[in-house]
Amino acid sequence: MLRTIDLRGTRPTPTELLALVPRADTDVSVALDRARKIIDEVREHGEHALLGQSERFDGVRPDAVRVPAEALQEALDALDPEVRTAIESTIARVRIASAAQVPAPEISVLGDGAIVEQRWQPVSRVGLYIPGGKAVYPSSVVMNVVPAQVAGVRSIALASPSQADHGGRVHPTIAAAAALLGIDEVYAMGGAGAIGAFAYGVPGIGLEPVQRVTGPGNVYVAAAKRLVSGVTGIDAEAGPTDILVIADDAADADFVAADLVSQAEHDELAAAVLVTDSPRLADAVLARIAARAAATKHADRVREALTGPQSAVVLVDDLEQAARFTDAFGPEHLEIQVQDPDAVLANISNAGAIFIGPYSPVSLGDYAAGSNHVLPTGGTARYVSGLSAATFLRPQQIVRYDERALREVAPVVAAFSREEDLPAHGEAVEARFAHEG
Known part of the structure; x- marks a missing residue:
């Protein structure tokens, strides 16, 4: 099902490795013109444009873009208790891990009467985007809101697309998660229009411009972020998810296959890559992938992702070469399932989040590990970090001479x-x- 890239017996240069890594055939630049028109509509026509965009793209016209506070509370009251417990557990874990991302103030004394203070100042207002296409993502509400709160952001607005099944409002689980976190400024708007609304504001509905926009989305969301980046800060131009697993002969083939399939179910353009020095393991993983992909709920989506150009089995001579290939790929999610994972980890620089050992699957990080799941995609982990409390902070130096x-x-x-x-x-x-x- 996955194609094979055989690097055994070769020593590609860094430039050659960059050309060899599998990628989806996507280009944010092709969406720029359409995204620009959508943003311009919002700047010119405000709420009327946002309502029309919901009708065109989401198949429903909301009564209003802003979600009433009572609707948020109603959603929380109706939330499944098991889901509420899960959300509360993840909030607590992410809050603890995010607190470790806030640097302490430092004072450098350069001489008598010569002091430079380093402080980390939060932006005052942010707009957080929660996608709502193929799935509902209350976990993304937690992953965006909690780091902003930990950083000290005072004003937080949240947007998610209108849902035809819910009268044009945001999905009730999204609304409930927002209410659970104390967020009462929620908008039923999606795509490039939402990003434009955050960046420029919509006075007619009381939506003030933000200083930073974060959150994942489709190619039009990524294009919109690029377009507004001169007006407001952004986290990254997020694209389809990816997972890369480094595994040796000691790995459990079924564990590896399950993890590759788990990320492939996100999107037809999701990338699933196995890098191994064991042909035996590669064959075993392929056999288990075939069985799991056929049996899973989103089998068609998984099959398309795994047969796409962005997914592959990469055969290497040794784990050192595996690390070199991985750094060229710059995975959003990296799993290391080898006999001596720390030896491999020592050679890895570029990854959004790293999961060590057979009992640290990526899906743990998606929901419950305490780490953040808003991570750099499409190879951008080579130069961009994942979402954290630091995303919402600005270092400032205070000079006292x-x-x-x-x-x-x-x-x-x-x-x-x-x-x-x-x-x-x-x-x-x-x-x-x-x-x-």
Whole structure:
């Protein structure tokens, strides 16, 4: 079902490895023109445009874009107790893990009277996007809201597409999760229009512009994020999910197959990749994938994902080569199921989240591990991190020099000022000591 890429006996360069990694045939740039038109509609026509977009794209026209506070509470009251317990458990775990992502303030003393303070200041307002196409994602509500709250963000707005099955409002489980987290500013809007509304605001419904937009979505959401990135901050241009498993002969083939299938059920463009130095394991995994893919609920979706160009079995000579290939791929989710996982981990730099051992599957991270599941996709883990409390923080340096400390470094300022032909820079320091002349 998965194609095979055989790297045994070869030593590709980093550039060659980048060309070899399997990728889905997607390009955010092809959606830019359409996303721009959708955003422009929202900027010009506000709520009317958002309602029309819901009707066109989601098949339902809501009574209003903003979800009433009483509807959020009603959804929470009606929430299945088992689901509520699961959400509350994940909130607690993610809150603990997110707290570790907030750097402590630091003070650097560079000399008598010369101090530079480092503080991490939260943005004041964020817009969090929760997709609502093929599935409902209350877990994504938790993964977006909790880090923002831990970071100290004071104003949080949340958007999710209108649901035809629920009278044009957001899915009730999404509404309930928001209410459970104390979020009362929720909008039934989706896609590029929602991103544009967050970035530019919609005065008619009291939606003020945000300083940062986060959350996963389809190619139009990714395109919209690119378009508004000069107006507001974004987390990343999220695309289809991916999983890469490094496994050796000691791995359980059925565990590996189950994990690859679990991510393939997200989307037809989801990537599932096995990298192994064991042809025997590769054959066993392929056999188990065939059985599991045929038996799972979303068999057609899984089959399309696993037979697409983005999915593959990669055969390597050894685990060192496996690590090199993995760094080139830059997986969103990396599982390491080998006899000595720490030895492999030592050679890995590029991954969104890393799951070690046979009892740390990616689905654990999706829901209950305490780690965040909003992660860089499409190879962007090579230069982008996953969502965290730090996403909502800005480092700021506070400089405190007294007269004596400034006098000490005045010659340094003067030297740079002359060399860069910016004499007023040096004069600004000299002015403070002119009375001494």
